[in-house]
Amino acid sequence: MNTVKLNNVRRDRAALVAELENAGAKFKGNSCTCPFHEDRHPSGGIYQGKDDGAWRYNCLACGAGGDVFDIRAKAAGISTAEAIKEIAGRNYTKTNKSKPAYSAPVQAFANLQAVRDYLQSKVGHIVSEHIYINESGDMVQIISRCESGIDGKTYRPAHLTDKGYTLGFAPKLWPLYWLPNVSKAEIVVVVEGEKCADVLMRYGFVATTSAGGAKNAKSSDWSPLTGKAVVLWPDNDPEGKRYMLDVEQILESLQPAPRVSILDPASLDLGDKEDVADFVAQLKVLNKTDAEITAAIAEALKKARPVSIATEVQQRFAEIKAGRYCAVDWPWDGVSRLTKALLPGTVTLLVGNPGASKSLKTLQAFSFWNEQGLRTSLFEVEEDRTFHLTRALAQKSRCADLTDTSWVKENAALSEKIITDNREFLDNFGRVLYATPDTQPTLAQLSQWIEQQAKIGCRVIGIDPITSAERGGEPWIADNKFLQAIKKTATDYRCSIILVTHPIKAVSFPDLSQVAGSAAYQRFAQTILWLESHEEKSSKVKTTVGRTEMTYNRTLHILKARNGKGMGLKLAFEFDSETLRLNELGLIVKDKKNKDE
Secondary structure, rough: OOOHHHHHHHOOOOHHHHHHHHOOOOOOOEOOOOOOOOOOOOEEEEEEOOOOOOOEEEOOOOOOOHHHHHHHHHHHHHOHHHHHHHOOOOOOOOOOOOOOOOOOOEEEEOOOHHHHHHHHHHHOOEEEEEEEEOOEEEEEEEEEEEEEOOOEEEEEEEEEEEEEEEEEEOOEEEEOOOHHHHHHHHHHEEEEHHHHHHHHHHHHOEEEEEOOOOOOHHOOHHHOOOOEEEEEEOOOOOOHHHHHHEEEEEEEEOOOOOOEEOOHHHHHHHOOOOOHHHHHHHHHHHHOOOOHHHHHHHHHHHOOOEEHHHHHHHHHHHHHHHHOOOOOOOOHHHHHHOOOOOOOOOEEEOOOOOOHHHHHHHHHHHHHHHHHOOOOEEEEEOHHHHHHHHHHHHHHOHHHHHOHHHHHHHOOHHHHHHHHHHHHHHHHHHOEEEEOOOOOHHHHHHHHOOOOOHHHHOOOEEEEHHHHHEOOOOOOHHHHHHHHHHHHHHHHHOEEEEEOOEOOOOOOOOOOHHHHOOOOOHHHHHEEEEEEEEEEEEEEEEEEEEEEEEEEEEEEEEEEEHHHHHOOOOEEEEOOOOOOEEEEEEEEEEOOOOOOO
C-alpha cells in the first residue's frame, strides 16, 4: 500500500469504526466500549488528529489505542506491518462521508474447533470453556478463558449464527449458567463467575452465575429463580458485593419473589478478592476429603443471613457508631458542618462563573486532603498537570507570583528554593492529578475513569470542569447516563464525587435551574454549592467568636445539601490574590432572630 493510500485509510473514520466493531466495540457517537477488556460503560473513544487528520482510538481504562492498522493488529494478534498488508488486500477505496462503504468482514467459523484453533493462535492458550445452554438443551454461547504472556487473562465469547460460529456474545437476554440444573433445583447458590459455579456443582450444590462478568447481571434472564430459595455468595471485594447487589435488585422484581439470603465472605476468613474456589482450595491444602469439603460448604451456606431492609438500616447505624460511615471534612469548617457533602456514596456540584475561583477552591481542597493522607484523584480536563501543580505550589507556599513567568525568571533562585522546599508535596500531589490537555474526554470515558479510581480505593474523586467533556449528539441522554453511572459508582465503592461546573450562558445569579447541563445534574447531586465572585461587600457574619461586620469578595451559596439544615444558607469567603487561597470567614446572617444560625 503506497503512502497516499495508507493515509487515506487512516483518515477515514469508517475504517477505524469498522475494525473496532469487528473486534467487539459498541459505538454511540465517538464513544465506544473497549473491545480489549471487559467494559460495561464506554471507556474508549475515537478522535481525529489535528496534525495529520488520522482517526485514532484511545481507551482511558486499559490504555489500548492507535490508528486503524494498530487496532487490526491488536485484535488479530498480528504485527502492524501484517495488518497494513491485510487491509491493503481488501481493495480499499476512499468514499465520501455520506456513503462510508468501508467495512471489516465479520469472521465466521464452520465449527467450534475452528473457533478454538483461532483463539489458540491469535489470543492465547485456552484454559477453560464454559457453555451456556437454554431450557431445551441447545447451546446458546460458549465463553473461553484465554491466557497469554502479553494480554494476560481474557474471556472470549462465541455463539452460533446463520453464518456459522461468530466471536461475540449472543443476543440478550442470556440464559443463566447451568440452567437445566437450576430449573429443577429448589435451592440455588449464585456466585460470581463460571469457575466458582463449577466448583460448587462438583460438590453437589446447584450453582449459577450470569455471563459477561460482574457488571452484566442485567443482561441475563433470572426468571428461572422465581420462587426459589437463593443464596448469594459474593467474592470478597467491592466488585463482588456490587454484583450481588445488582442480582438482589433483579430478584426482588420477580413474582413470586425468591427467598434470598446472602453470605458474608469475611465470615469464612476469606482474604481480599477471594471466592468460593479459594475457599475450596484452602480445604484441599489441608488434605480434606471430598466428603469433608462438601460438609464444610454446607456449613458455610448456613451462615447466610436473610436479606432484609431492616437489616440494611441496622448495618448503617452500626457503621456510623464505628466511624466507618462519616463525611470527609473540607478545609473549611462551615462547608463541612452545614452540608455533610462528602458522605460515602455522594455527588457534589461546585458551580461558578469563569473567574469565580472554583478551580482554585477545588485545587485547595484536594491538596488539603492529599496532605491529610486521604486517597483522592482529580481529573483536570483543561490545561496540563504542570499548570495545575504550579498553582497548587503557589497556594502551598502562599506565593501567587509563582504563576507569573516574568517573576519566576527574575527570581530564579527563590523559585528553585520554593520547589526544593516543597518537592515532597509536589511529588505526592502530582500522583493524584490527571490531565488530558491534547484530547477532549467524553462523559463515558470520564465515567469509566471515575470507576477505575474508585476501584483502587479513592475516597474523593473530582472532575474539573465537567462542562469541558464531550457529550455527543444527544447531550441530555449522555448527561443522564453519566450521572446514573457515577452515582452507582459512588454508592458501590462508598466514595464521594465532586464535579466542577458552570452556570448556563450569561447567567450569574445562583439558582438550581441555571446549572449547565441537563436536569440530571440537579437531580442526582446530593449537594450543590455555587461560588459567586463579586466586589468587596460588607455583611454581618457569624464567626467562631460571635457576630461581626465583615467584608468579603466571594459568597458560597448552599443551594442543596445532604445535611438539610444548611440548604439556602450563604458563607462569606475572602479570595486572597497574593496566595490564590480562599479563606472562610463565617455564616452570613441577617439578625439575631435568624433561625438558620
